[in-house]
Amino acid sequence: MRDREPAPQDAERRLSTKEAAELLGVKPETVYAYVSRGQLSSRRVSGGRGSTFDAAEVEALARRNRRESVGTSGSGSELSVRTRITLIESDRYFFRGVDAVELATRHTYEEVAEWLWTGRMLPGSTFTAPSASVAVARRAVDALPEHAAPADLLRVATIAAATTDPLRFDLSEGAVLGTARTLIPTLVAALPPAGHRRRDEGPLAHRLWSRLSVHKDPDEASLRALDAALALLVDHDLAASTLAVRVAASARAHAYAAVSAGLGVIEGPLHGAASGLAHRLLQDVLDQGDAAPVIADELRAGRRIPGLGHRLYPGEDPRARALFALLEQIPRAEPALLAARDIVETTARHAPLHANVDLALAVLTASCGMAPSAGETIFAVARTAGWIAHALEEYGERPLRMRPSGLYAGPKPPQPLPE
Structure with a gap:
């Protein structure tokens, strides 16, 4: 049987700008951007001000965008x-095209976060937490x-903070940015103090210090190192937690829910909790005065050595290099820095791995009077800004596009009902 020939009205089916935007999963102004780039053709409505678009052409562009936006790598094994x-390449990483290390060492965490969200540098940016959300979040914590x-x-x-925000379901860019600028300081304000009075004013790094360190009056070099650590860790492409955030945002979960999804993933020992393992290893080396017996015990127990190597950096992790340079300006960090160097040199006899950012974070936490879990807190607070940047980007894409198909490998159906 021959397929039915398309009727004239099928071939000439036209879509309004609104219909084309919905099919493409973009805003109406983006449809006209496609026209200006030659990716779509349009036709003015007779006697009207709007335009119409060929339905088949729009559908073909939508299919092409889906293939390009969510596909697989050349190996066919990794989502892209x-x-x-x-962007991560050649042992460097960039935020919106700008060297991330330079940004982190020249600007505050808040300024780097604003750059990540908007592509604009806003000197002197500070984040303020609403008293209502802080009160509820503290009670919950x-x-x-x-x-x-x-x-x-x-x-x-x-x-808890989400429950105080009646506008949390507004996914417009302005509303999400408002959420970002209040949620991050709320998270810091909700954390319990580390043995002395909370600090609730000043740069975010200063406020976070009072939640992590038993040292009441930090020196400027230590605060600068903490602030740079936050800025260096603000984003790192599609890490596991970031992918979880994008999946949530693809389903149009609000920003609080998307951040919660990221926090659910970050607890893994291969992700946010890795710095705590490196802290404990570093402390053992400091206690024994030699990395060799500590490394031997780790390997004998069948454990990998934390704080070494990174799958995205064949050479040195640029975040670790930048943070180590700042830690060298802190006199009390010298023993931990020497211990970290001992760990790297001891393992390099058989596995030439460089220090990664988890080991650098461990030096920071171990030398600044912080608990082993402090690195995880720094990581999570820092990455919240990156998660919101990815959520914002995902809100501008077609809804529910993060829906891969499963490759079924079970018994061939139909199977009989189980007895």
Whole structure:
């Protein structure tokens, strides 16, 4: 049987700008951008001000965009997603095309976050937490047991803060940016103090210090190192937690829910919790005065050595290099720096791996009077800004595009009902 020939009205089916935008999953102004780039043709409505678009042409562009936006790598094994936020190549990484290390060492965390969100540098940017959300978040965090992990505290604080925001379902760029600028300081404000009075004013790094370190009056070099660590960790392309955030945003979950999804993933020992393992290893080396027996014990137990190597950097992790340089300006960090160097040199006898940012974070936390879990807190607070940048980008894409198909490998159906 021959396929039915298309009727004239099928071939000439036209879409309005609104219909074309919905089919493409973009804003109406983006449709006209496609026209200006020659990717779509348009026809003015007779006697009207609008334009119409060939339905088949729009559908073909939508299919092409889906293939390009969410596909697989050349090996066919890894998901790839178009993004304008972070690029990693040649042992360097860039935020919106600008060297991320230079940004982090010349600007504050808040300024780098604004650059990541908007592509604009706003000198002197500060984030302020609403008193209502802080009060609710603190009550929620205070209700948790003392052994709760950093991700637990931050996730509960995020959910509590969401309940105070009646505009959380507004996914427009302005509303999401408003959420970002209040959620991050709320998370910091909700954390319990580290043995002395909370600091709730000044740059975010200063406020976070009072939640992490037993040292009441930090020197400027230590605060600068903490602030740079936040800025260096603000984003790192599609890490596991960031992918979870984009999946949530693809389903149009609000920004608080998207951040909560990221926090749920970050607890893994291969992700946000890795710095805590490196801290404990570093402390063992400091206690014994030699990395060799500590490394031997780790390997004998069948454990990998934390803080070494990174799958995206064949050479040195640029974040570690930048943070080590700042830590060298802190006199009390010298023993931990020497211990970290001992770890690298000892393992290099058989596995030439460079230090990664987890080991650099461990030097920071171990030398500044912080608990082993402090690195996870720094990581999560820092990455919240990156997660929101990715959520914002995903809100501009076609809804529910993050929906891969499963490759079924079970029994061939139909199978009989189980007895």
